[in-house]
Amino acid sequence: MKVTDSDLMEPSSCAGSGSEATKQTEQPRAMAGTAVRVRVDGSIFEVDKALLADNCEYFQALFQSGMRECQQEEICLQVVSACGFLVALRVIHGERPILDDHEIVKAAECAAFLQVKPLVKHLTNIINSDNCLLMYHSAATYGLWELYKSSALFICDMYQDLKEDMRCLSKDLIDYVEALIPSTYVIVGTHSPTIELLQDFMRTVCYFDEDEKDWRVLTHLPLNASTTMAGITALNNKIYIVGGVYDINNKIVDSGYCYDATSDTWSTFSNPQQPRYNCTLVGLEGSIYALGGEYERTTMSSVEKYNVATDTWSFVASLPKPLSAVACTKCMERIFICLWKPKDATEIYEYLPERDEWIQVTTLIRHQSYGHCMVGHRDNLYVMRNGPSDDFLRCMMDCYNLTTGQWTAMLGQYENSKGALFTAVVRGDSVFTVNRRATVEYSIEDDKWKMKKEMTGFPRIGSKWAFLLRLPKKSKEPLGKPDF
Structure with a gap:
């Protein structure tokens, strides 16, 4: 599968978002308009280099490192899934997708390994009673502190409604929620x-x-x-x-x-x-x-x-x-x-x-x-x-x-x-x-x-x-x- 920037720039299903809401940042002159292919799980994504550098700390560090990889036309990622990387690309292009359970876990993994701050912010913004326990567990697993804290606070506010479902969490995670102020x-x-x-x-x-x-x-x-x-x-x-x-x-x-x-x-x-x-x-x-x-x-x-x-x-x-x-x-x-x-x-x-x-x-x-x-x-x-x-x-x-x-x-x-x-x-x-x-x-x-x-x-x-x-x-x- 090959996914390009033009594919991702289709209008979002979320009213008022999509290309109109694309994050406008000042791109480094050296990378502006330069595309790079990213291979993930056999899928190839063609993405603007400056967009990756502006939104992913991993790519920012890579492109500034002087390493051989930063000059290559194709970069292979071994630690994230194609699903998670696609969600990350949708978010950094301005979309606000509603995610299912599988996408949440893969997106959290991608956000952690590639340090994609806009993706962490999006996951935090879509916390609800159906996904808060999964968000909390995923954030704890991958070390996403902002998502971890926000999910815990949400659970704390709905503690009585979620008390039975919380049994799937470890004692440490339950103790943290119970120590918070509703x-x-x-x-x-x-x-x-x-x-x-x-x-x-x-x-x-x-x-x-x-x-x-x-x-x-x-x-x-x-x-x-x-x-x-x-x-x-x-x-x-x-x-x-x-x-x-x-x-x-x-x-x-x-x-x-x-x-x-x-x-x-x-x-x-x-x-x-x-x-x-x-x-x-x-x-x-x-x-x-x-x-x-x-x-x-x-x-x-x-x-x-x-x-x-x-x-x-x-x-x-x-x-x-x-x-x-x-x-x-x-x-x-x-x-x-x-x-x-x-x-x-x-x-x-x-x-x-x-x-x-x-x-x-x-x-x-x-x-x-x-x-x-x-x-x-x-x-x-x-x-x-x-x-x-x-x-x-x-x-x-x-x-x-x-x-x-x-x-x-x-x-x-x-x-x-x-x-x-x-x-x-x-x-x-x-x-x-x-x-x-x-x-x-x-x-x-x-x-x-x-x-x-x-x-x-x-x-x-x-x-x-x-x-x-x-x-x-x-x-x-x-x-x-x-x-x-």
């Missing part, structure tokens, strides 16, 4: 700044105690922090708050605030270059993105990227149009936004960091499209909207599959009174929703969300932001439930 459902409500003498006991970040089935206080907001019309997100076990406002003129708080759940401490960081409130915040790979928002009653399309390590903001590609409080989610570590247009049209765009570009993924036409939320699970995007006619206490839901590019109308209607689906977060194969009346956990099934548990609601009014954090030390301070 993620906890956390809510940030709407609060304005205050002064010390008038510190409001309700200005808190809260978590759901699943043992007690009730809400508890995690931390109190700093005096000057505002979550009113703010952008809020979580990244690397920290909460970030940007663009909170105070007084009737919507003055923006001077700095952003960060809560570190691991150390239980607050710190400040710089605001975006363009003052903005009512923006959407989303975190990805060490950066925070502030999407759109408003300033002086003007809606904006600009987007800024915050580098957490350097505490600096920079402008990136603008949104397709001016937007505030745009629905946004991450799915398979990819950023998606949901735009609502006249005539009941919904458009989904993906942001491609490597190209700094927004691309349209799909359009859905549905009657009644006011009010919305979007969450991701596996390779599915779930879009919630208001119910039929004027029934705003019910939600309708549609599912878009990124791999097949198909929309599916989910069965049933989902009552806002039974858990506001406009505030939702996914953990494992469950999705948590919350309002004042109830906190509801649904199990995510193929054609519907099935109610799993109904628990105590969150007794606060106003907007809410939901996240998952790993909490080493949980506060036992009661939430406090004043009457409204």
Whole structure:
């Protein structure tokens, strides 16, 4: 079998990927456009030399070594399979394939021996309840630490559901999972700044105690922090708050605030270059993105990227149009936004960091499209909207599959009174929703969300932001439930 670059550059089965999402890197001039044949298990792959050097540490070292092999037109690999190498080539060409069990093992082997970082990242991004144990075992076998840790954390979050299946793992692997901290459902409500003498006991970040089935206080907001019309997100076990406002003129708080759940401490960081409130915040790979928002009653399309390590903001590609409080989610570590247009049209765009570009993924036409939320699970995007006619206490839901590019109308209607689906977060194969009346956990099934548990609601009014954090030390301070 002979496979060439042109074969691999066919459009991916994953909507919004393929050649459009091909990783753009600066190729070494000496190798740019130079092809090399790679023989694996009797199969020959013809690949661009620079592409291999940019994405595989093995080939980078080989081509720079001065050894005889680096000058040969054909290189023979003895330690990996053709299946694993083909998966690696698909990934470094920008595809995001969904893999079966055999492909996962062979891909992990290839990623380890050839040091293919994009492949490790892809395997990490497609961990789910069906493959997490295999990912974990394969990562341990081949020494892929990033995949090992991510798989273990996923298993930890689904421990009760996977406990029986974990018997196939060695004691060391089981012990490592059991030593980890599971993620906890956390809510940030709407609060304005205050002064010390008038510190409001309700200005808190809260978590759901699943043992007690009730809400508890995690931390109190700093005096000057505002979550009113703010952008809020979580990244690397920290909460970030940007663009909170105070007084009737919507003055923006001077700095952003960060809560570190691991150390239980607050710190400040710089605001975006363009003052903005009512923006959407989303975190990805060490950066925070502030999407759109408003300033002086003007809606904006600009987007800024915050580098957490350097505490600096920079402008990136603008949104397709001016937007505030745009629905946004991450799915398979990819950023998606949901735009609502006249005539009941919904458009989904993906942001491609490597190209700094927004691309349209799909359009859905549905009657009644006011009010919305979007969450991701596996390779599915779930879009919630208001119910039929004027029934705003019910939600309708549609599912878009990124791999097949198909929309599916989910069965049933989902009552806002039974858990506001406009505030939702996914953990494992469950999705948590919350309002004042109830906190509801649904199990995510193929054609519907099935109610799993109904628990105590969150007794606060106003907007809410939901996240998952790993909490080493949980506060036992009661939430406090004043009457409204």
